[in-house]
Amino acid sequence: MSLNIEQAASGVKPTHHRWWVAFLFFLIYTIAAADRANLGVALPFIRKKFTMTNAEAGALVSLFLLAYAFIQIPSAWLITRFGVRRVFTSSMILTSIATALTGFAGSILQLKMCRVLLGIAEGPLPIGVTSTINNWFPSKE
Numbered sequence: 001m002s003l004n005i006e007q008a009a010s011g012v013k014p015t016h017h018r019w020w021v022a023f024l025f026f027l028i029y030t031i032a033a034a035d036r037a038n039l040g041v042a043l044p045f046i047r048k049k050f051t052m053t054n055a056e057a058g059a060l061v062s063l064f065l066l067a068y069a070f071i072q073i074p075s076a077w078l079i080t081r082f083g084v085r086r087v088f089t090s091s092m093i094l095t096s097i098a099t100a101l102t103g104f105a106g107s108i109l110q111l112k113m114c115r116v117l118l119g120i121a122e123g124p125l126p127i128g129v130t131s132t133i134n135n136w137f138p139s140k141e
Helices: 005-010 017-050 054-070 072-082 084-103 108-122 124-136
Strands: none
Touching: 017 054, 017 084, 017 108, 017 124, 054 072, 054 108, 072 084, 072 124, 084 108, 084 124
């Protein structure tokens, strides 16, 4: 049973399932945050393997952030149109695929493409989390 704003307004008692959902979103968002930050740790090793210049390393970091930022507006529309469950699930699957593909990158170009794909895949996550929190947790709590 999911709690929404109408149920909260009508006095329907919330269930404890929503706290499991909150925990799962916390876990997913924490992993996504680590995924965004992990390049900073791995970048010295990546630069050594691919002999990257400072500009190429900066582009590698920036490409992810640009894709992540640009995809958030259409993500809000997609979540409104198709629902959090579908968009969030698709986003998580794409995030996993993009992360796996990153390990197989054999060139700087492939690595950049993987980072762009990862930014696109992770873009809907914060909007999905926020939407779910707004729907499942009344503002008085």
